[in-house]
Every structure is written in structure tokens, then in C-alpha cells.
Amino acid sequence: MNKQFKIVLTAIAAAAAFASVGASAAEGTGTSTATVIVPISIANDTALAFGKFTKAAGVITMTPAGGRSASGAPASLSTVTPGNAGQLTVSGDADATYTIAVLGGSLTGPGAASMTLDNIKVAAASATGTLITSGTIGAGGTQVLMTGGDLTVAADQVSGAYSGN
Secondary structure: OOEEEEEEEEEOOOOHHHOOOOOEEEEEEEEEOOOOOOOOEEEEEEOOEOOOEOOOOEEEEEOOOOOEEEEEOOOOEOOOOOOEOEEEEEEOOOOOEEEOOOOOEEEEOOOOOEEEEEEEEEEEHHHOOOEOOEEEOOOOOEEEEEEEEEEEEOOOOOOOOOEOO
16 A cells, blocks of 8 residues: 655755745655565475385485485385375465575484485475476465485494484
């Protein structure tokens, strides 16, 4: 909504020689505007899960499309608990743009045991085969992203459940 404001200008004679000339005033009307935006936020809808697998040195990879594989030492991947890609929802003003910066991390488990999570990959849910480093929020005010990454498993990894951010 525009609010109007008035500007009043007054000119005063600068020299004594013009003291007989009176001050003059002029008025004008201008407008002002402001826009409040919705801050961009991100929600973790579904955790990136690597599923169950046997202990063996190597890397378990989950793609943003939900494909899982193992490399390195032979590991047996459970088909009963196969894991899944992560899902995030970015919200904000329609057509707002953002950039993505990903950090690796670790998953911690029994005792102080941990596994390294890195090579995080992000894709728009509408095109999980295309990795992105930036995005644009859709007309509805949201964009859904899918995530994947690599989990490094040690040969002597402690058995149990692991989690992290």
C-alpha cells in the first residue's frame, strides 16, 4: 500500500541585499513503497538413510534418485531395509533464488564409533538425475530437493544404529 508524504521547501534570502524579497514555499506530493519478503527456509522431510548392510571396508553410495550401491570390499546390502534418498523442502517467495552449499559430516553410533558422510549430492525432485548447486522457488512458494551421498564404512566398524546431521 502506498502512503503519501509532503515535502515543503522554503527558500530564505541569503544576502542582506535581498532582505526585501520574502521567503517562498512550494509543496509537492510523493509516494513511497515497501515489500516484505518471506525468508527462505528449509525443512528436512525425509532423512537420508543408507539402510542396512554388512560390515566391510568400503563406501555405501545413495543417489538423489534413491539408487544404492557399495564399492570397496564386498558388502552385502540388505534388500529388506534398503534406505532412501533424503528429501528437503525449500520454502519462500515464489521465484526467489538460492545457492546450495553442502558440508560433509559424520554419523555416530554405539560408543564413540563414527562413519564419514561426504560427497553430498542435491537434485531437484523433478529431475533427480541432474545435480544442482542453486535453485529457484516455484510459483507455489516451495521446491522439493532430493539428497544423496557417500558413507565410508571401516572394516572394523562397530555394529549398531548410527545417526547424524
